[in-house]
Amino acid sequence: MRRVLLVLTLLLLTGCRADGGGAVLTGECAGQDGTGIDADHVKVGGIYPLSGPASAYAAVAQGASAYFAHLNRHGGVDGRRVEFLVRDDAYEPARAVEEARRLVLHERVFALFQTLGTPSTAAVREFAHRWKVPQVFVATGAAAWGAEAERRPWTIGFQPSYVAEARVYARYLAEELPHARVAVLYQNDDFGHELLDGFRRAIAGTSVRIVAERGYEVTDPGVQGQLANLAASKADVLLDVSTPKFAAQALAADAAMTGWNPLHILNGVAASPAVLQPVGYDKVQGVITAGFQKDPAAPEWADDPAVRTYLTALERYAPEADPGSQQVVFGWSAAEAFVKTLRRMRCPSREALRAAAHRLDDVRLGMLLPGITLSTGPGDAFPIEAEQLSRFEGERWVPFGRVIDTRAGPAGQ
Structure with missing residues (x-):
C-alpha cells in the first residue's frame, strides 16, 4: 500500500494521474496520454x-x-x-x-x-x-x-514514397531514353508492386514501355532464373525493385550476362555500397539510383x-x-x-x-x-518529397542533375 501511495504521489507531482496502467496528463494538457x-x-x-x-x-x-x-x-x-x-x-x-x-x-x-x-x-x-x-x-x-x-x-x-521514386526513374527515361524498353525485376509483395505500379502509371503517355516483368518471393534462394528470363527480352533498361540480398544477386547476374547489357536502375532501398561491393565495383559502373541523403564517403562532404x-x-x-x-x-x-x-x-x-x-x-x-x-x-x-539521381562511378554514388520534386505529375507532363 505504501508503494502504491508513493507512485500516485509522484504522478500527481509531475502533472499526471494513473489510468489503466498509463499516465494521463492534467493541467494544460489534461486528458492526454503521457x-x-x-x-x-x-x-x-x-x-x-x-x-x-x-x-x-x-x-x-x-x-x-x-x-x-x-x-x-x-x-x-x-x-x-x-x-x-x-x-x-x-x-x-x-x-x-x-x-x-x-x-x-x-x-x-x-x-x-x-x-x-x-x-x-x-x-x-x-x-x-x-x-x-x-x-x-x-x-x-x-x-x-x-x-x-x-x-x-x-x-x-x-x-x-515508392510511387514518388518511380516517377523519378520514369522522368529520367522519358527525357534521356524516350523509347526505352524496360524489363522489371520486382519483389512480389506490397513494396515491389507499389513501385512497379507507380512506374507503370508514370510512363503512361510516354514512349517508354515495359516489355518484361518477373517477380520473386522473399523466401526464394535467388533471382538468377528471373534475370535469365528478363534477358531474353533484350530490354534497354533493367528496373531492379529488390531488397539488398536479392539486389546483390541481380547485379551479379546482370554483370555475368555478356549478351545483355541494359542500363541497370537500382531502387533506393538496396543502393548501399555494401550491396555493390561483393559484386565488384568494376562490374556495377553506371548503375543508377535515386536518393535524398549525403554520401559520407564522398569528397565533397569531407x-x-x-x-x-x-x-x-x-x-x-x-x-x-x-x-x-x-x-x-x-x-x-x-x-x-x-x-x-x-x-x-x-x-x-x-x-x-x-x-x-x-x-x-x-x-x-x-x-x-x-x-x-x-x-x-x-x-x-x-515528410520528404524530393530526390536526386546518382550514378555509380569508381567506388561511390555520384549525384547528377537537379533535385526533383516528386509531387509533380507523370513523366510525360
Whole structure:
C-alpha cells in the first residue's frame, strides 16, 4: 500500500494521474496520454529485421541507435534521455505485431519509432491505431502512410514514397531514353508492386514501355532464373525493385550476362555500397539510383560539419557499422527527425507527438542533400518529397542533375 501511495504521489507531482496502467496528463494538457515519457526519460521502441531474409536492414537500427547515444551524451532531448528498445521481427508481419504488443503493453514505450518494411508496418499500423500510439517515421516508402493519414493519423512515413521514386526513374527515361524498353525485376509483395505500379502509371503517355516483368518471393534462394528470363527480352533498361540480398544477386547476374547489357536502375532501398561491393565495383559502373541523403564517403562532404559529427559518433557508438551504408545514414537521419519532432511537441504526450509529426515546416536534417527538407501539414503527410539521381562511378554514388520534386505529375507532363 505504501508503494502504491508513493507512485500516485509522484504522478500527481509531475502533472499526471494513473489510468489503466498509463499516465494521463492534467493541467494544460489534461486528458492526454503521457505514457513512456517523464522529465528525465522518453522510452521508444523500434522493430527491425535483425535476422531473416532482410537482415541487411539491421544497419538502419545501428544508425538510429548511434544517433540516440550521441544525443544522450550531449544532454538528450531538453534534458530527457532517449531509451531506445530495439526488437527483431525477422521481416515477418505477425512477429512485428507481437513485438509491438510487447513494447506498448509491457515496456510502456512512448512511441514506436521505425517499424521497417511495408508488410510489417501495415500490420503494426492497425495495432498502433487501436491503442493510439504514434508509429513515427516508419522505414518503408509505401504511399499509404501519407495517403491514408486522415484515417490512420498515428502512423507517418519518412522517406519519399515508392510511387514518388518511380516517377523519378520514369522522368529520367522519358527525357534521356524516350523509347526505352524496360524489363522489371520486382519483389512480389506490397513494396515491389507499389513501385512497379507507380512506374507503370508514370510512363503512361510516354514512349517508354515495359516489355518484361518477373517477380520473386522473399523466401526464394535467388533471382538468377528471373534475370535469365528478363534477358531474353533484350530490354534497354533493367528496373531492379529488390531488397539488398536479392539486389546483390541481380547485379551479379546482370554483370555475368555478356549478351545483355541494359542500363541497370537500382531502387533506393538496396543502393548501399555494401550491396555493390561483393559484386565488384568494376562490374556495377553506371548503375543508377535515386536518393535524398549525403554520401559520407564522398569528397565533397569531407569538411561538412554534419558528416563529421556522424562519422565521429558512429566510430564511438557503433564501430561495427559501415559508415558508408545508406541504411545506417537513413537510421541516423530518421532519429534526428524524431528528436526534432519531439522538441516541437506542445505537451509531453502521445497526442502532441502525433500532431507535431503532422506539423513540420521545412525542417532541415544534417545528412539530407541540400535543398531537401521535411515538411508536413494539412493534406500533406509525406515528410520528404524530393530526390536526386546518382550514378555509380569508381567506388561511390555520384549525384547528377537537379533535385526533383516528386509531387509533380507523370513523366510525360
